[in-house]
Amino acid sequence: MAKIVTFSIDGQKCMAEEGQYLVDAAETNGVYIPTLCNMTGVPPQGSCRVCSVKINGKLTTACTTKVSEGMEVINESEEIQDLRKAIIELLFAEGNHFCPSCEQSGNCELQALAYRFQVLVPRFPYLFPERDIEASNPKLFKDHNRSILCKRCIRAITDERGRRLFAFGKRGDRIGISIDTKLAANISDELADRAAEVCPVGAIIRKGRGFAVPIGQRRYDGQPIGADVEQAK
């Protein structure tokens, strides 16, 4: 059995297996650390910074940090909450996020985080960048207006032979997700479902489904993102 280490989050004593990532360790202790680019079972990359915490006084990402003995973590301070809120607001200002017409609305992790952090309006001006959509694939619809470049689809989706379906194309502010059209043309329904599922926003949408769940029954209609972690405590 792995060695158990003790550490603290906001002064609360926690225990976890040594080598666990802090977001997962916090979850087992009933503490929610918000994440966006992170996915259980996929190696973390720490790119969105929404899970920023202070560890022993230093700002770092909780998804890429492994717990160690005596670690002192600050998760809920005003400074950190505002930093996270600013990151969420930046993502809204940087893309074209038309929630009222988005199929993912109500199930969207970015939107859910904005609800949780009570974002009434981003503090940054909207950029209205020019972004493309791609509808040629038989099963998947890609709307790059909504992409937050979290790379979850790139990291998590491979076909049965381990080949990746998604990759980054271009560089700098023109960077975007591109689909391997040949591979994606023949994917199974299950893999297509999974690809749409790993997307935290509505950038990858399963075709022919649309607004499947009525308003009121969607994932984040009733309770905030992270509430399940906090209630399990």
Added chain:
Amino acid sequence: MDKKIVATTSLAGCFGCHMSVLDIDERILDLIELVEFNKSPIDDIKTFTKHCDIGIVEGGCATSENVHVLKEFRKNCSTLIALGECAIMGGLPALRNNIPITECLEEAYLNGLTTKDNNPDRILPNDEEIPMMLDRVYPIRELVKVDFFLPGCPPTADLIWNALTALILGKEMDLPYEVIRYD
């Protein structure tokens, strides 16, 4: 307590936000005890007849007339509220923000399915009575200072009610989880 004076308008909006104001149901009877409406589609007063305490703006700015009305609101209202996604970020009209205005007009009046056979002289609206369309749809805070933002499409009736009562009674706004919605 003197009644607060409220003005409302819909710029490039669909009046959904105004419908949501009415969606406060019987609380509208309480509201009418607290406020008096001035320029608003609710009472059909067309021009400001006095200075208002609260101006509520639905919709973004898509035309020159929208800009004119918005500036009037800023001039005549002590507190300005952006109500709904369109006022806050342009909303669905802003979907055209990356399409050249010529293309938009040609699609609407020359090449669209319902217009291409019905506009033989290929006329684009050009009467000087018609407001000019802007190059893109502007969130209202890009043109005037906005004091408060209430998101939603439309904003929930409870969000509007909580905001108005907090503002009128000078207390902190109640923001439970269910009231903030972007759709």
